[in-house]
Amino acid sequence: MRILDTKSFSVPGFKAWGIHCGIKKTDKKDLALIYSDREAAVAGVFTKNRVKAACVLLDAAKAKSGKGQVMVANSGCANACTGKRGLADARATADIAARELGVPPASVYVASTGVIGEFLPLQKLESGIVTAAGLLSPAGWEQAAEAIMTTDLYPKLSIVQEEIGGKTVTVAGIAKGSGMIHPDMATMLCFIMTDAAIAAPLLKKCLLSSVETSFNSITVDGDTSTNDMILCMANGAAGNKRIAAGTKEQKKFQACLDAVTRSLARQVVRDGEGATKFVEIVVRGAKNPAEAKRAAVTVAKSSLVKTALFGEDANWGRIMAALGYSGVDMDESRTDISIGKAKLVEKGLGQGKAADREASLALKQREVQITIDLHKGKAEATIWTCDLSNEYIKINAAYRS
Amino acid sequence: MRILDTKSFSVPGFKAWGIHCGIKKTDKKDLALIYSDREAAVAGVFTKNRVKAACVLLDAAKAKSGKGQVMVANSGCANACTGKRGLADARATADIAARELGVPPASVYVASTGVIGEFLPLQKLESGIVTAAGLLSPAGWEQAAEAIMTTDLYPKLSIVQEEIGGKTVTVAGIAKGSGMIHPDMATMLCFIMTDAAIAAPLLKKCLLSSVETSFNSITVDGDTSTNDMILCMANGAAGNKRIAAGTKEQKKFQACLDAVTRSLARQVVRDGEGATKFVEIVVRGAKNPAEAKRAAVTVAKSSLVKTALFGEDANWGRIMAALGYSGVDMDESRTDISIGKAKLVEKGLGQGKAADREASLALKQREVQITIDLHKGKAEATIWTCDLSNEYIKINAAYRS
Numbered sequence: 001m002r003i004l005d006t007k008s009f010s011v012p013g014f015k016a017w018g019i020h021c022g023i024k025k026t027d028k029k030d031l032a033l034i035y036s037d038r039e040a041a042v043a044g045v046f047t048k049n050r051v052k053a054a055c056v057l058l059d060a061a062k063a064k065s066g067k068g069q070v071m072v073a074n075s076g077c078a079n080a081c082t083g084k085r086g087l088a089d090a091r092a093t094a095d096i097a098a099r100e101l102g103v104p105p106a107s108v109y110v111a112s113t114g115v116i117g118e119f120l121p122l123q124k125l126e127s128g129i130v131t132a133a134g135l136l137s138p139a140g141w142e143q144a145a146e147a148i149m150t151t152d153l154y155p156k157l158s159i160v161q162e163e164i165g166g167k168t169v170t171v172a173g174i175a176k177g178s179g180m181i182h183p184d185m186a187t188m189l190c191f192i193m194t195d196a197a198i199a200a201p202l203l204k205k206c207l208l209s210s211v212e213t214s215f216n217s218i219t220v221d222g223d224t225s226t227n228d229m230i231l232c233m234a235n236g237a238a239g240n241k242r243i244a245a246g247t248k249e250q251k252k253f254q255a256c257l258d259a260v261t262r263s264l265a266r267q268v269v270r271d272g273e274g275a276t277k278f279v280e281i282v283v284r285g286a287k288n289p290a291e292a293k294r295a296a297v298t299v300a301k302s303s304l305v306k307t308a309l310f311g312e313d314a315n316w317g318r319i320m321a322a323l324g325y326s327g328v329d330m331d332e333s334r335t336d337i338s339i340g341k342a343k344l345v346e347k348g349l350g351q352g353k354a355a356d357r358e359a360s361l362a363l364k365q366r367e368v369q370i371t372i373d374l375h376k377g378k379a380e381a382t383i384w385t386c387d388l389s390n391e392y393i394k395i396n397a398a399y400r401s
Numbered sequence: 402m403r404i405l406d407t408k409s410f411s412v413p414g415f416k417a418w419g420i421h422c423g424i425k426k427t428d429k430k431d432l433a434l435i436y437s438d439r440e441a442a443v444a445g446v447f448t449k450n451r452v453k454a455a456c457v458l459l460d461a462a463k464a465k466s467g468k469g470q471v472m473v474a475n476s477g478c479a480n481a482c483t484g485k486r487g488l489a490d491a492r493a494t495a496d497i498a499a500r501e502l503g504v505p506p507a508s509v510y511v512a513s514t515g516v517i518g519e520f521l522p523l524q525k526l527e528s529g530i531v532t533a534a535g536l537l538s539p540a541g542w543e544q545a546a547e548a549i550m551t552t553d554l555y556p557k558l559s560i561v562q563e564e565i566g567g568k569t570v571t572v573a574g575i576a577k578g579s580g581m582i583h584p585d586m587a588t589m590l591c592f593i594m595t596d597a598a599i600a601a602p603l604l605k606k607c608l609l610s611s612v613e614t615s616f617n618s619i620t621v622d623g624d625t626s627t628n629d630m631i632l633c634m635a636n637g638a639a640g641n642k643r644i645a646a647g648t649k650e651q652k653k654f655q656a657c658l659d660a661v662t663r664s665l666a667r668q669v670v671r672d673g674e675g676a677t678k679f680v681e682i683v684v685r686g687a688k689n690p691a692e693a694k695r696a697a698v699t700v701a702k703s704s705l706v707k708t709a710l711f712g713e714d715a716n717w718g719r720i721m722a723a724l725g726y727s728g729v730d731m732d733e734s735r736t737d738i739s740i741g742k743a744k745l746v747e748k749g750l751g752q753g754k755a756a757d758r759e760a761s762l763a764l765k766q767r768e769v770q771i772t773i774d775l776h777k778g779k780a781e782a783t784i785w786t787c788d789l790s791n792e793y794i795k796i797n798a799a800y801r802s
Binding site: 048049050051052078080081082083115116117118225226303304307308310311313315316317318320321323324325330331332333345347348349350388389390392393394396397 | 449450451452453479481482483484516517518519626627704705708709711712714716717718719721722724725726731732733734746748749750751789790791793794795797798
């Protein structure tokens with residue numbers, strides 16, 4: 001597998017663009033269009049929040065067909081909690097794009113992110129879609145990635161290539177974060193494009209597996225959004241023999257997909273609202289994988305742990321306390337905790353000032369690893385998170401104004 | 402029931418005092434002593450965190466006897482994650498107090514709050530206990546309440562009186578917060594003293610009921626501590642006929658206990674780390690009481706809701722999103738949300754700018770009420786919480802330094 005420079009991001013058979021159409025009050029881009037020159041196999045993963053935005057309701061129904069060709073995504077307005085009018089607006093958005101691009105409305109997916117409870121400005125969207133359709137380009141991905149940003153500081157792209165079935169297959173994706181980020185899932189939009197030939201059911205299976213160790217393994221603030229979605233389009237332009245289940249081709253494709261989703265998930269955390277640190281939390285020795293993940297997520301979500309990370313304070317007691325209330329099987333007197341290479345805690349006991357000092361140095365880095373061994377079994381999980389800073393408060397206390 | 406001024410806090414048969422013995426680096430008080438002049442019935446509620454401080458392990462075992470006479474509490478060092486030495490230190494603390502006050506060690510309970518993973522300075526504690534024992538006073542409660550503070554800004558006391566069984570019975574308590582505050586339970590110490598005559602098993606029953614709607618209905622940051630405890634001593638000095646189960650005397654006593662625990666719980670939230678607002682979240686129309694509470698707690702814990710409250714932004718979409726991921730049975734199109742008297746959302750839809758403006762005014766107050774009606778059933782729950790401010794980050798990023 002080759003990891004490509006995102007500057008040369010391009011996927012055979014796909015075009016994209018992003019513009020400012022007037023949803024955001026600033027002049028920042030707020031409308032992205034992604035287009036496949038032929039019908040593609042489609043697989044989607046949608047938020048598990050019971051309150052689902054109109055676009056989520058619409059796309060989840062469309063994705064059952066396993067087919068699609070176009071994605072229209074806007075930022076600045078979530079079109080969530082907007083009732084029947086919201087659903088009609090989402091349908092109208094798809095209809096406009098279908099008309100402009102000459103595809104059936106059933107082939108057009110829509111995605112929104114932004115403030116909840118406000119209606120889409122349909123007229124602005126319409127003229128925006130007309131403009132963007134005229135500008136669609138095989139090299140328009142940075143523009144598209146920018147146009148789905150909300151409080152994100154930079155666009156998120158990832159692209160890899162691999163020989164699959166004798167052909168060069170490209171797997172690529174763009175994503176946005178960056179608050180309301182939590183497993184199952186995030187205020188997170190992610191669009192993955194590949195020219196691989198693969199049937200929709202197998203694509204869905206690969207996507208679900210990939211999401212588990214990427215987007216469902218990150219947390220910024222523990223809030224699960226109404227609008228999260230990951231949509232993957234595979235248009236077969238690579239001309240490979242269709243990937244079959246259980247083959248080494250599937251394995252290779254899965255590896256590519258995993259590389260893209262994990263890269264994007266890490267970028268989302270790195271750009272978490274107010275984040276000053278990227279934190280990897282590894283829990284080992286749990287009784288089973290579910291408990292490993294639960295323990296890691298509980299530590300990652302603790303406001304006290306996150307503020308200690310921001311303060312570069314090796315306050316391991318807060319980690320131990322979080323493990324204690326995580327509900328997983330653990331025993332303080334067996335638990336080890338390391339920050340970076342510093343073993344701070346062995347069998348439940350602090351290892352003194354030298355270990356503390358070493359951990360403090362590790363905490364001064366931009367990337368921090370916390371390793372916990374529960375010594376209760378063999379299961380392991382990794383969660384990525386960030387610290388909780390003044391800046392998070394500042395961003396979220398003033399988000400709508 | 403009469404609610405008394407805490408300035409005249411006094412409970413027949415009890416004495417207390419608080420001093421600085423040198424655990425804290427500043428000159429703030431860090432050791433409290435509470436003494437009953439006769440053996441009292443004792444009931445306790447302890448943290449459900451699997452990682453329990455030494456004092457919690459010790460007291461939970463002692464409380465099974467239903468008897469006790471003395472409480473020694475220190476702040477500045479949690480004596481948690483300290484293994485066998487920690488347990489020996491907790492025992493030694495009780496032994497010192499027992500010797501000084503001439504009671505059996507089994508009658509002495511200990512409590513600690515502060516940094517996890519550090520050992521108690523036993524020599525300082527010993528001389529502190531000797532000094533405090535000499536200063537014990539029927540009017541020493543403000544000193545004791547101050548001595549259990551950590552990041553608390555002010556001491557928390559509550560006292561009520563009621564005629565029970567022909568006698569005036571006093572129920573009073575002191576408590577400390579103020580980070581790691583979350584149902585089941587809080588970094589929270591609470592000591593309740595009453596001169597009522599009541600047997601330990603009934604006292605325990607009353608205490609458990611009272612805790613459910615007070616300390617288990619508050620959340621500051623969602624972190625459950627290793628050291629939480631509520632200990633209630635009833636010494637019978639009022640001379641009332643022993644309160645029997647199922648009588649109107651029990652009801653009266655329960656009402657007194659509820660008044661004290663609810664007052665202290667509200668004080669803990671009001672003094673939450675960095676709190677600028679006291680927020681009451683009422684969920685109505687839930688399918689059952691457990692779902693009502695879960696919905697309210699989820700909203701109360703959401704970092705996005707809490708930062709919006711800090712920013713005085715009527716961003717109800719975040720409330721709806723939190724309800725959506727709370728896991729309770731809800732339907733966006735039935736849900737109503739009010740802030741203060743402003744009905745912001747009816748049947749899932751925003752009610753426009755006038756409602757927004759009214760809610761914004763309500764959010765400028767120091768006390769805010771959010772009312773949610775799920776229209777799914779008849780159950781109701783109330784949770785008290787505070788906002789999430791820059792100050793919380795500042796306090797917790799630098800707590801140990």
